[in-house]
Amino acid sequence: MTTYNAGHYDVIVVGAGHAGVEAGVAAARMGAKTLMLTLNLDMIAFMPCNPSVGGPAKGIVVREVDALGGVMGKVIDKTYIQMRMLNTGKGPAVQALRAQADKTLYMNEMKSILENEENLTLRQGMVDSLIIEDGVCKGVVTETKASYFADAVIITTGTFMRGKVLMGNVEYESGPNNQRPSLNLSKNLEEIGFELTRFKTGTPPRVISHSIDYSKTEIQPGDDNPKSFSYETTEQILDQLPCWLTYTNEFTHQVINDNLGLSSMYSGVKRGTGARYCPSIEDKIVRFSDKPRHQIFLEPEGRDTEEVYVQGLSTSLPEYVQNEIIKTIPGLENAQIMRPGYAIEYDVVVPSQLWPTLETKKIAGLFTAGQLNGTSGYEEAAGQGIMAGINAAAKVLGKEPVILDRSQAYIGVLIDDLVTKGTNEPYRLLTSRAEYRLLLRHDNADLRLTEIGHELGLISEERYNKFVEKKQLVEEEKERLRNIMIKPNELVHKVMEEANAAQLKEAAKAYDLLKRPELSYNAIEQMIEPNPKLTDEQKEQVAIQVKYEGYIKKANEQVNRMLKMEDKKVPVNIDYDDISGLATEAREKLKKIHPLSIGQASRISGVNPADISILLIYIEQGQIAKVAN
């Protein structure tokens, strides 16, 4: 094959989905000369499934990406059609934003960011193979015979690799939404020696809005005072579009049951592994047959389109059955499907082949990120994308790699889970996957990560100064509240009464009163001299830190114990066969995962405490030996 030399870059990003754009922007902004290759420039950051960003855990990832200087938060803040804060009735640790996106605007906005990014070259092209020399990735070769050379390559090809669309007995090779699949790159990765597996996901049909009878559904409006994902966003979009709620019923279930054998997933052919949290409607009806109805959310796909996403109806049934199903649902009796739902199967790089930097263990300089690594969701992709971008650029520029730990970010939890435990289904972040949920809040993503983003050069000085000021104001206010005594008086009596709180019997510190669950910062503020310097967001921060101080402290103690174990490093060149006493299963797992720390080793399933002790001693022995030599 003759190819032409198309130039040399520091970093090449293959793919421009939600992982790719973050990787490209981060690498470019860190100062790496970056090339992004995508097979269709009109589909940058396309949302092939639900038109929304955020939600529990995921929304916090968007905040984390933003605190590291990523773009997802800023773009959705500019293009949402509806914004909601979820779990407002619960504690601060689980509150999360979710936006309905205008899909087209989102893509356009993202493309414009890439186009205007210094250091970043955007080009259309399908990558067919990698250039590998002596176990090091040196570049990529496209279908059009261009050889691009680079010191680091990040693959973010999503569900495109050997993608196959399934709908009843219809199946064809395709990327999502009838885009061209990537067929050669998978083959190339296998030739290089990577282990690939097959995953599957699905999407529901879209219907045309004017065919929906909304009067039979319940309205689901956005928040009156929408919040933003990005810490830099100053203006909110107030003109929002509602979503609508309807339900399946016994007729729907009847149609599905009658046609179950026609579903690609129930036809008996062995298929890629789907996710339990993302079941098709046929899955739900089979597994939870006692449920009389399932919720269906109707979500507009944008302001200038009639297309409506039918959330809850993900399916791989034949198109004609989908038409029948739709008709059984209140409000959709006359609805016309514009695009049918389908399932898609695709190749996944088994993620235990990655270091926690997302660089592959086998090939130096090669990184993978996003759905290709076995995750699901735009946010999970973005979180990996920015870390792969940071670490690829860091490698090229001779900087230290950045690995977030499980107490620093959901992104840390996500990547650690992937590379340490692997996954046997498309991985979705859930709040329950985080041990230190109380520390990984929506409100404190900036406190956790801005410092890191700034050090990498991904956060502007202006933003950083604001952040430092905020941090200082919050600390000062906490100190101030510690020094204010509130004495029982008429005003205090009134405030307490309004808050439904027990009356004050003797003087108490404002700080201690704020700890009471029923007293908000606003209530306290009425009883003391207000602090005009604080914004609402900063007041909220003060309240959260004070109210949950005890729990946060407890979590921090756990974190410190965990970090001790993370600090004990495992030498990269360790020979597990040389360690006597390791259980066979533990030895095999350790050889496969190659944990970087004792902490990571202890999270590998099948490695038990005795193995960890032995490993510790072996490592210590090596160090003593070195000293002795």
Added chain:
Amino acid sequence: METDTITAISTPIGEGAIAIVRLSGPDAVSITSKIFKGKNLQEVNSHTINYGKIINPETNEIADEVMVSVMRAPRTFTREDIIEINCHGGMTAVKRVLEVVLNNGARLAEPGEFTKRAFLNGRIDLSQAEAVMDLIRAKTDKAMNVALKQMDGRLSGLIQRLRQELLETVAQVEVNIDYPEYDDVEEMSHEMMRTKTKEVHEEIEKLLSIAKQGKILREGLATAIIGRPNVGKSSLMNTLVQENKAIVTDVPGTTRDIIEEYVNVRGVPLKLVDTAGIRETEDIVEKIGVERSRQVLKESDLILFVLNYNDELVEEDEKLFAAIKGFDYIVIINKTDLAQKLDLNRVKQLAGDQPIVSTSLIEEEGIDALEKAIADTFFEGELDAGDMTYVSNVRHINLLKQASKALEDAMEGIEIGVPIDILQIDVTRTWELLGEIVGDTASDSLIDQLFSQFCLGK
């Protein structure tokens, strides 16, 4: 350096007149100071031994009169601060001290952990490394197996059930969080959470209270030997002690009034109560009076009532039968090598359902049958406490205490209205702690529960 402080009984159980509880770690000295009445250990010189008492700071009860060695890092075995508490020999005192230490911030050491720390802190040389690894492998696996085997099937069943209940609760909270818009999952309320945590807490407390008074496996089955003078009580004592190697021998007259012998009969630990009394006077009733002997009987789990085959049943025997009515006892008809004078029918009548064993202790006959009777009484659950679930393992007790504490934290939070998702942190912790008891800490089960219990998806 490790961050936590570990402790264990460092002397072999069953030997020696003293027993040592050892602590190692950064808080060794501060933990011991909290529970030590005597000099301020924080201020004493390193490598000194100090006289005083170990007290339970909550109740001010004295656990034992002790000598405490204070050895500060780095000139110690582990190169960490080390405390050695020299207690009186005997399971009771040393276990009591260990318990107080555990309740005040130390963690029970894993097998081989002192040695491991010694190694990790560079105290042991290279050649010993392999041996240490093998030791840890062997001991850890064995300890795990032993702990699991030790566990009563009922206990593990109960723990599993409690865990499942907690897991379902946690899963529901998680679903509420991760799928806030799903209307078919009931929102976990403070009221529901209160009911659940209270239920589980009560069960755990029940287990702990039995564990506390449930001396049987931990401290031995309190056993009294009664009978008229010269029926062979002393011989019975000696036979049991000789046949079954005494676990602990106490030197009388130091700190305790009542002297106890520990023997292990076919796996049943017996604590022979007030044996000194028997030895000295041959008759506890005679020595300490009827009132006091009733008290001794009341504290006994098992009574061995010895009768003389070669003597007629007298009024005093009938009185003793009356006194032990309602207790678990075994009638031992001794001296069968001599001529029969005892009315066996009357004895059977008086004994009712309680087992009767014939022996000739002098000829060493019938001892097997007696030991079998003791073991049967125990294992067939004929004892008063027989249908209870026992927790005997110190590690298990310790975990249960932590679980109980975690639930109390949750319950406290419920009362002051802390959000459910934060309370859930303590509930999850309880679930994990209970999991450590039954050897199951796989955190993936929560995710599995989530998706099997609820219908979720896009």
